[in-house]
Amino acid sequence: MGSAPVSDSRYVPDTVRTAVKILVVGHFAVGKTTFVGTLSEIRPLRTEEVMTQAGALVDDLAGSPDKTTTTVAMDFGRLTLSPSLVLYLFGAPGQKRFTQLWKDMMYGALGALVLADTRRLDQSFEIMGLLEEYGMPYAVAVNQFEGAPVFPEAEIREALDLLPETPLVTCDARDAGSSTKALIALVENIGTRTRTALAQEHA
Secondary structure, rough: OOOOOOOOOOOOOOOEEEEEEEEEEOOOOHHHHHHHHHHHHHHEEEEEEEEHHHHHHHOOOOOOOOOOOEEEEEEEEEEEEEEEEEEEEEOOOOOOHHHHHHHHHOOEEEEEEEEOOOOOOOHHHHHHHHHHOOOOEEEEEEEEEOOOOOHHHHHHHHHHHOOOOOOOOEEOOOHHHHHHHHHHHHHHHHHHHHHHHHHHHHH
């Protein structure tokens, strides 16, 4: 069976030699599905289901009163960065009951982009704590929702208790340009940490 034509965007070109797994994480209704869909060059895989009355008892809709569906497994997308490098984007569900799935999805991932909402910054703590526990590099991107308060970067850093080296950017998950910049911030952080680790090994 021959390889698929490069012109068919469903398939990765034969020139690709490196595939990188990146997680897109954050609390419920922070824009992960939108982010993955905005950047994916293929039709993204989505596992969304209609929210039920039972879910209303545990899913906080503050800030997203019109939300009617929720991710129950993951979102998946693909982004080719060069003829030899492709990123696979895995969006994790945001509810606490999926904590074990978060842990499972971390295997093989080089880093994570944490989406945050200034109206609910405290809801980012648990996932950030889990990433730090597993030693996974991450960057934080504040998704700019209409009507959400805007704070200086220093105040957001303090509120999230971010280390100085942790990237913090803003983005609009619906916009490819700003979403790409957020992803670049993460990739650069991964590169910096990798180079530092290699330098320490050879010191």
